[in-house]
Amino acid sequence: MDCVAVRLMCADDLPGAERTSDAVFLDSDRRDRRVSEPEPEPRSEAVSKRWIDRMRYFLEVDPQGCWVAVDGERIVGFAISQNRDRLWYLATYGVLPRVQGQGVGKRLLDAVLAHADGRQGMFSSSVHPGATRRYRLAGFSLHPQMRMVGTVDRSTLPAVRGLSDGSADDFDWMDRLDQRVRGAGHGSDHQYLLNSHRLVVSRGDDKPGYVYIDDRGRAVLLAAADRRTAADLLWEALAAAQADTLVNCITTANEWAVDVGLAAGLDIGQEGYLAVRGMPTPAPYLASGQFL
Template identity: 90%
Template sequence: MDCVAVRLMCAGDLPSAERASDVVFLDSDRRDRRVSEAEPEPRSEEGAKRWIDRMRYFLEVDPQGCWVAVDEAEVVGFAISQNRDRLWYLATYGVLPGRQGQGIGKRLLDAVLNHADGRQGMFSSSVHPGATRRYRLAGFSLHPQMRMVGTVDRSTLPVVTGLSDGSADDFDWMDRLDQQLRGAGHGSDHQYLLNNHRLVVSRADEPGYVYIDDRGRPILLAAADHRTAANLLWDALASARADTLVNCITTANEWAVDVGLAAGLDIGQEGYLAVRNMPTPAPYLANGQFL
């Protein structure tokens, strides 16, 4: 371990960090694969470019939260975190399978938690025993998450009214809603998400929003009440192409389970939402990397 340096990430580390990330999460996906699921595959070239683009964004916005563990010229571990007002979140974290159990993960986590500087925190966690032990010892509560997958039964889709496409003009009230639900606004993250996804909003007395990716999957949803949240999720499901995915569902967000079941989706378990010094946000479906 003495030859491994834990230091702040620089832009030149991004290609090596992406390769390490691909290995880490492919190994995790294969280990946790359900019998009915297809064999996980390495990240596509396009997926690798998207990963590097996201990490470059984090590096530009909050570079002090981005750390790597390096052995000579190769990244063997990474921890990318961000501070947004009173909230700290961990966007991604991992150590190469062959280098786990050597204290590298602890050094990385210590570095990003030091960057948090006492802020409340939130991130999406795998079920890896070593990682979850470190999270709990660091004071995080681990809330089991569910996910729902399958093909939407389109005969179940209700008529939803009062929604429209969103724009940057909505960011102010969206940040105020974020503050109510998670203690801090997404800030510049909203513009990044809007650049890459469709935004649907409800501007009624009980507002809400959802970002929908190019496959019609909801990737971040926040609302002032359960009815608005359900309408936004139904709208996202109406956009779904072939199989869809609704994930990061905690028990505080059973409204999403009800919508998914009504749409004919199957439910399963998927990791934890880790929170520290804050309640589990609801009605809210987190994004794995922007939380």
């Protein structure tokens, strides 16, 4: 579309980009909704605020990775990416349904991939046919992801030992573990996550690991040196789960998480792809949707 301009995002774009993001993902959720699931609804005010706060953080840390597509004064698309050491990740990306199929998404993706500058890459992808075609043509391998959902059978919870609450003092070894598991550290993302999540760690020299747990008791990001430590960390998150829970971003390289979920009484579902380029699928590892 000749009338659509693709440019770097600025702070004033954040409210409009959030409204566009809400519309894009609401349409996607309605299209992909399973029969047993409730009808998707627009974001609440609190969720919208969290989205804006998170994108403002990305904009402050790596502004050259944040792009929008604008038609007049309306934001019709967005692509938020970040460089961390040797890794590039795509935090979120979308185009309004009315302008899909007109090259806007490709222009946005080209912009953020140019910012990657040859780094290895990773992101969580939907199953949208146009988007997945674009990712594969850009050289990404698409690994199907699973998710585990349901209410934890608390009678199955094991006694887990050797874990403790973490702090910013753990970030150095956590980044070294990140480099070992996914090829690059999370850097400043660790502090951002710690500001709003509980951090649980295993500090064993030979078997370190960590998991961030949100206010609903869900594992948000998990990395470990071995599967046993990873399983213990996931069990700790499941012990904190409130009502229905979710374990997301499970690739076949991380079937240990499926085994934990099944033992806890959760059900398996399919959930898009983990797209990677220039790197293997991280394991033992459960990616975060927007911090990867």
